[in-house]
Amino acid sequence: MSRKHKKKLNYRFVCLVCFMLCIIFMIFGYIKYRSPFYTTYTIEAGSELTVDDLLKRNASSPEILTDIKKGVLDTVGTHTLKVKCDTGRYEVNLKVIDTVAPVITFKEETLCYVGDDITAASIVESAKDETTITYKFKEDYQFETGKATYVEVIATDEGGNQVEGSSTITVIEDTEAPVVNAAVGIYINISDSVAYKKYLSVTDNRDSYDQLDIKVDTSKVNIGTAGYYPLTYTVTDRAGNSTTATSKVVVKDRNDKEHKETAEKLASEFVEKFASTGSNKQEKLKLCFDELYDHFNRTSVHYGTLDAYYQDASYGFRTNSGDCLVMISMMRMICDELDIEYVPIIRTDSSNTTNHYWIIADTGDGYYHYDVYRHQGGLKIYRYTDEMLDEWNAKYNNLDAYNKNAYPARETK
DSSP states (O other): OOHHHHHHHHHHHHHHHHHHHHHHHHHHHHHHHSOSBOSEEEEETTOOOOGGGGBSSOOSSOEEOSOTTTTTTTSOEEEEEEEEETTEEEEEEEEEEOOSOOEEEEOSEEEEETTOOOOGGGGEEEEEOSSOOEEEESSOOOOOBTOEEEEEEEEEOTTOOEEEEEEEEEEEOOOOOOEEEEOSEEEEETTOOOOGGGGEEEEOSSOOGGGSEEEEEOTTOOTTSOEEEEEEEEEEOTTSOEEEEEEEEEEEOTTOOTTHHHHHHHHHHHHHHHSTTOSSHHHHHHHHHHHHHHHOEEOSOOOSOSSSOHHHHHHHHHHSEEOHHHHHHHHHHHHHHHTOEEEEEEOOOTTOOSOOEEEEEESSSOEEEEEOSOOGGGOOEEEEOHHHHHHHHHHTTTTTOOOGGGSOOBOOO
16 A cells, blocks of 8 residues: 555544544533423413423523513413523423313392493403403393393403303492591691591492592681681582582691690699509509599580690699580690590580580500590490490480591400
């Protein structure tokens, strides 16, 4: 064999070896860096999905990069998920299917109001499915006021699974007016801005709060001058039914403090004299309450108002006499001195021709009723719940009846 021929063979051998090495490296690289994730993964709508579900073999630090919480797992279709592990980033086609039919309860009878948009969904009591459900009538029904119409409905989810149901739909007129509760008193300072609607609670048999027309008549309210002013709410539903409720705006002069320092001083002395043995707010308030209840002289005298109570408080502490307005003024000053939260209460029962006042106070365990006035039957209204007060009111002509919705929630035990 000639040298030239031998050299040619050596060259071919070297090329073959290099080629084989390239093939080996390519196979090694493919094995090492090929995706450990499935190319396509199928899942039932609403099922949970973890990164381990997407792996067809073990991989280090696998992670789903796509946010699957945003409508992916409950939306039928194919979604591209971005995933990664120690060997790189990959994509998985997630195929979401829905093979389970919806679970639907249909109403036996359906009432709709004149003017309502009557749809096939109107007869659905409850529905459960992992995907969106659409409803349609089997026929084109015509509805007449006061007449019951039998209807059939087809419900279809995103997977094409169907459920049929039926009901009778009766269209009626809405003749029921909204139920309105307005705060008895709205207390503000001169020139304060007021969101009057927050002092109003409204319910309606048909309309939501946003669907009601709520008008507030503040024409008689002068927030620039201290005093008492009537406020009127008119609430109208979509059918035109209206309810009117009134409230009282009490505008206080924050600069009218000529009696405040005197009242605070007398309240401090009263608390020191009669409540020094108490170890907590409740005990101290009880000692002060008992002193007023047992020794205060009831008269018909007062000088101030529910809002301008410093003068009445001063008068009561000095003379140990006065009416319920004086007594509540003293209790308010005592609560201020003891750092106890309280709210004054106004009797609202129209069968009683005179006003009556007391407080609810929270000494740390919720609001209870406190009324130092000695009522019929020798009653001492101390830490009363609403239930206890209602029971007594039933016997004594609603002497302490009031608008419960206008005040903070009271304790029940």
